[in-house]
Amino acid sequence: MKLFNTLTRTKDEFKTIEPGKVKMYACGPTVYNYFHLGNARPFVTFDTLRRYLEYRGYEVEFCQNFTDIDDKMIKRANEEGVTVKDIAERYIKEYYVDADGLNCKRPTYQPRATESIGAIIGIVKALYDQGIAYVIEGDGVYYDVTKKEDYGKLSHYNLDELNAGGGERKASYEGKKNPGDFAIWKFKKEGEPSWNSPWGEGRPGWHIECSAMIKKHLGNTIDIHGGGQDLIFPHHENEIAQSESANGCTLANYWVHNAFVNVDGEKMSKSLGNFFTIRDIVKHFPYEVIRFFILSGHYRMPINFSDELLKASQTGLQRIATCAANLKFNIESDAYNGDDASASEAVKAAAQEAHDSFVAHMDDDLNTADAITDIYTLVKAANTAIDNKASKEALQVALDMLNEITGVLGIVLKVEEDIPAEITELVEQRAAAKKAKDFAEADRIRDLITSKGYSVKDTPNGPQVEKL
RNA sequence: GGUGCCAUAGCCAAGCGGUAAGGCCAAGGUCUGCAAAACCUUUAUUCCCCGGUUCAAAUCCGGGUGGCACCUCCA
Numbered sequence: 424m425k426l427f428n429t430l431t432r433t434k435d436e437f438k439t440i441e442p443g444k445v446k447m448y449a450c451g452p453t454v455y456n457y458f459h460l461g462n463a464r465p466f467v468t469f470d471t472l473r474r475y476l477e478y479r480g481y482e483v484e485f486c487q488n489f490t491d492i493d494d495k496m497i498k499r500a501n502e503e504g505v506t507v508k509d510i511a512e513r514y515i516k517e518y519y520v521d522a523d524g525l526n527c528k529r530p531t532y533q534p535r536a537t538e539s540i541g542a543i544i545g546i547v548k549a550l551y552d553q554g555i556a557y558v559i560e561g562d563g564v565y566y567d568v569t570k571k572e573d574y575g576k577l578s579h580y581n582l583d584e585l586n587a588g589g590g591e592r593k594a595s596y597e598g599k600k601n602p603g604d605f606a607i608w609k610f611k612k613e614g615e616p617s618w619n620s621p622w623g624e625g626r627p628g629w630h631i632e633c634s635a636m637i638k639k640h641l642g643n644t645i646d647i648h649g650g651g652q653d654l655i656f657p658h659h660e661n662e663i664a665q666s667e668s669a670n671g672c673t674l675a676n677y678w679v680h681n682a683f684v685n686v687d688g689e690k691m692s693k694s695l696g697n698f699f700t701i702r703d704i705v706k707h708f709p710y711e712v713i714r715f716f717i718l719s720g721h722y723r724m725p726i727n728f729s730d731e732l733l734k735a736s737q738t739g740l741q742r743i744a745t746c747a748a749n750l751k752f753n754i755e756s757d758a759y760n761g762d763d764a765s766a767s768e769a770v771k772a773a774a775q776e777a778h779d780s781f782v783a784h785m786d787d788d789l790n791t792a793d794a795i796t797d798i799y800t801l802v803k804a805a806n807t808a809i810d811n812k813a814s815k816e817a818l819q820v821a822l823d824m825l826n827e828i829t830g831v832l833g834i835v836l837k838v839e840e841d842i843p844a845e846i847t848e849l850v851e852q853r854a855a856a857k858k859a860k861d862f863a864e865a866d867r868i869r870d871l872i873t874s875k876g877y878s879v880k881d882t883p884n885g886p887q888v889e890k891l
Numbered sequence: 892g893g894u895g896c897c898a899u900a901g902c903c904a905a906g907c908g909g910u911a912a913g914g915c916c917a918a919g920g921u922c923u924g925c926a927a928a929a930c931c932u933u934u935a936u937u938c939c940c941c942g943g944u945u946c947a948a949a950u951c952c953g954g955g956u957g958g959c960a961c962c963u964c965c966a
Contacts, residue, residue: 432895449966450966452966453964453965458966459966461965461966462965462966463966464966465966466966468966493964494964495964495965578894578895578961578962579894579895580893580894580961580962581893583893584892584893584894584962585893585962629964650966651965651966652895652896652960652961652966653960653961653964653965653966654965654966655895655961656894656961656962657962657963658965680966681966682896682897682960682966683959683960683966684966685959688958688959689959689960690959690960690965690966691966692965692966693964693965694964694965695965719903719904719914720903720904720905721904721905723896724896724897724904725896725897725959725960726903726904727903729902731902731903731915731916732902732903732915734915735902735903735914735915735916736903736914736915738914738915738916739914739915742914742928742929745928745929746928746929748928749928749929784905790905792904792905792913792914793904793905793906793912793913795913795914796904796905796912796913796914797913799913799914800912800913803929803930806928806929806930807929807930809929810922810929810930857924860924862924862925865924865925866924866925866926869925869926878927879927880926880927880928881923881924881925881926881927881928882927882928882929883922883923887927887928
């Protein structure tokens with residue numbers, strides 16, 4: 424498999440540290456609010472990467488954190504007059520509602536910053552003892568970026584460029600040895616949660632928690648580290664600096680970053696205020712459509728958010744789901760008696776081709792856009808197979824493959840539920856009316872069935888009922 | 892100012908040296924009592940513009956134009 428590595432800016436052949444095992448880490452949410460579509464993109468992307476690696480036979484240890492202590496958390500808690508912990512508990516719970524809805528598998532480890540203080544202090548201490556970090560009185564413990572000769576290797580920035588930049592860093596220069604130095608431990612301010620440390624009461628800086636959690640749960644060097652592109656600098660760059668200085672070895676071999684979700688061509692973000700939470704979107708489109716939409720473009724390309732685009736994804740996904748339902752219906756139908764040998768062969772070959780092409784596309788830097796094309800190709804072959812009377816066994820092969828590859832993408836095809844006896848009776852009554860050519864009555868019953876939440880369609884193999 | 896990314900049909904989107912995938916929408920057809928679903932056909936002589944390299948370029952190089960992102964909390 425090839426993965427685009429931000430470190431090298433090329434698609435590199437993926438090789439694990441340990442054969443058959445992958446250790447990966449992705450930056451998780453700061454739990455002070457519901458998350459929005461832009462936040463959802465990395466969750467879905469790295470869940471898909473994880474699922475694919477597992478599909479390819481790797482044993483994956485996947486760690487994704489909860490940032491449950493930072494400025495925004497404190498602000499939110501103060502606004503509501505509750506504790507930071509209350510906010511965290513609430514939005515971690517809400518996170519799971521949406522993340523589970525989007526069918527993101529639970530990571531192997533989901534540590535919280537506040538439960539990793541010991542590990543965090545361990546890294547701060549290692550840096551301080553080496554003289555890489557220094558104290559600014561009344562402020563915090565800072566990392567000296569000039570102490571790392573390859574600082575900037577991820578973002579490909581060098582310190583001179585950064586210093587020359589028009590950023591805000593200059594404004595907060597006082598006390599720092601260099602504009603790029605960053606806090607790894609912040610001293611306590613009145614009314615803020617704090618923990619004891621060798622430098623006094625305080626709380627962790629932003630970047631340090633990830634370094635600590637990676638070390639604690641996965642080790643000093645991991646295979647893959649992921650996150651959104653906006654985290655490349657300064658967050659990931661600083662994580663690298665801290666971890667590598669403290670541990671004396673490489674933090675991660677592959678750095679994978681997803682592009683943004685845009686609204687009218689601009690990045691969806693909390694600061695711009697142009698965001699849509701998953702909780703809101705799901706009022707209009709089901710979770711599986713949102714996931715399918717995210718995967719319909721390559722993860723390194725921006726995707727634009729709009730109602731129209733979601734609608735198109737919904738229609739497309741519907742077609743795939745309908746295909747699965749049609750296959751299942753015919754396989755289970757007594758009236759379907761397919762026996763055409765060439766049709767059977769054709770669809771079985773199509774299933775195999777879809778599989779091979781799917782793997783090739785996913786191997787190429789997780790090209791889910793092309794992988795979805797393979798699904799459509801299989802759908803068309805399967806639909807044709809039904810028309811051409813392929814055997815039930817062949818249809819089952821197609822259905823199994825369809826479930827297999829959509830499953831790797833975490834795309835849920837709505838499963839047909841058991842039809843209540845009441846509905847089945849109505850369907851029979853309608854069939855009788857149709858046989859008697861009483862179409863008015865047949866249509867009346869169909870409307871009745873529809874009003875009860877089911878659809879009935881007439882196929883050459885009898886009526887097919889589905890829950891709407 | 893520095894550093895990157897992007898520009899392909901009405902919309903979305905792959906392809907990244909070998910002669911334009913796929914999806915949505917639209918039109919016509921087949922099937923059907925009508926629907927629904929499905930299938931078939933049609934929809935870019937052409938990939939922002941100008942040069943160059945090559946037998947061959949949407950794909951590589953140079954120069955434009957337009958858009959976005961990062962350098963500051965941010966997925």
